[in-house]
Amino acid sequence: xxxxxxxxxxxxxxxxxxxxxxxxxxxxxxxxxxxxxxxxxxxxxxxxxxxxxxxxxxxxxxxxxxxxxxxxxxxxxxxxxxxxxxxxxxxxxxxxxxxxxxxxxxxxxxxxxxxx
Amino acid sequence: xxxxxxxxxxxxxxxxxxxxxxxxxxxxxxxxxxxxxxxxxxxxxxxxxxxxxxxxxxxxxxxxxxxxxxxxxxxxxxxxxxxxxxxxxxxxxxxxxxxxxxxxxxxxxxxxxxxxxxxxxxxxxxxxxxxxxxxxxxxxxxxxxxxxxxxxxxxxxxxxxxxxxxxxxxxxxxxxxxxxxxxxxxxxxxxxxxxxxxxxxxxxxxxxxxxxxxxxxxxxxxxxxxxxxxxxxxxxxxxxx
Numbered sequence: 201x202x203x204x205x206x207x208x209x210x211x212x213x214x215x216x217x218x219x220x221x222x223x224x225x226x227x228x229x230x231x232x233x234x235x236x237x238x239x240x241x242x243x244x245x246x247x248x249x250x251x252x253x254x255x256x257x258x259x260x261x262x263x264x265x266x267x268x269x270x271x272x273x274x275x276x277x278x279x280x281x282x283x284x285x286x287x288x289x290x291x292x293x294x295x296x297x298x299x300x301x302x303x304x305x306x307x308x309x310x311x312x313x314x315x316x
Numbered sequence: 317x318x319x320x321x322x323x324x325x326x327x328x329x330x331x332x333x334x335x336x337x338x339x340x341x342x343x344x345x346x347x348x349x350x351x352x353x354x355x356x357x358x359x360x361x362x363x364x365x366x367x368x369x370x371x372x373x374x375x376x377x378x379x380x381x382x383x384x385x386x387x388x389x390x391x392x393x394x395x396x397x398x399x400x401x402x403x404x405x406x407x408x409x410x411x412x413x414x415x416x417x418x419x420x421x422x423x424x425x426x427x428x429x430x431x432x433x434x435x436x437x438x439x440x441x442x443x444x445x446x447x448x449x450x451x452x453x454x455x456x457x458x459x460x461x462x463x464x465x466x467x468x469x470x471x472x473x474x475x476x477x478x479x480x481x482x483x484x485x486x487x488x489x490x491x492x493x494x495x496x497x498x499x500x501x502x503x504x505x506x507x508x509x510x511x512x513x514x515x516x517x518x519x520x521x522x523x524x525x526x527x528x529x530x531x532x533x534x535x536x537x538x539x540x541x542x543x544x545x546x547x548x549x550x551x552x553x554x555x556x557x
Binding site: 270292301 | 339343361362365366369373376380383384387388390393394395396397398399400401402403404405406409415419421423425426429430433434435438443444445451453454458460463471473474475476478479480481482483486489490493494497499501504505507508509512513515516517518519520522529535537540544545
């Protein structure tokens, strides 16, 4: 548990260093994820302790968004003024994106299968 | 007795312990409700937990900054959790190899759709410029979206709220939409959820199946990269700030 958590933090740290060094527009943890993925491919397997720690952490992934969500209380005035535009944009854009991405990927996969 | 209680409250309200405990308790209460509802997507645990906490903070007159002193420890774990997504992703490696090309194309189209539709609908309904710029990165995970919003002239803390709302909407509505559109492949469903509804959608996808969760995690990571690269360019081209 401790070793695996340290490993995750080390990869995150490596990601942060790369982002700062190359002035990338991407956050460090995403680069950290890519690095860990590459390391797992190179190693050809996941160590047991890393697998169990990752599963524990990801099991309650949604908990980690709660503090940011509570930030809604700071923006109540703006939301009160602009709520029709905000709600409209969020609902329409989320569903359109879900639908378009799903249908497009389905179509591409089908075409790939029919002409091997 | 009452003055003593006030003293204790003043002490506790200033320490991070209360914000942290409140976050964990509210989430577990919300998760219990979610389970009791038979994992009904409309009983989204993030939405319920946020509602409980906002109500309690408002009732006790506690500021968000004071609350966040404690809650930041939970918020911090988003970083290592994002890195940990590499593990379920690795488990899908053989499948990933097979659909790599189509997935990248779908990512590009999905990412653009998310940005353009959010700005277009917001603009048509009369949202202000800072609100539009805060809406634009709403489909990518919180830390990325906040970074992008800052760069393009949005309000990072508003973006965080819009991102969480988007995730909740996606987690609630995705299964229903896929049934309607007859999208049945779990990998495809997961990928679309990851592009449109980032980590909260991914958390929901993991509860349905490991495959769906892993593809959601993949799409979420890729869309984070794609949006971080595309959006500043689009905004500059549009003649933004």
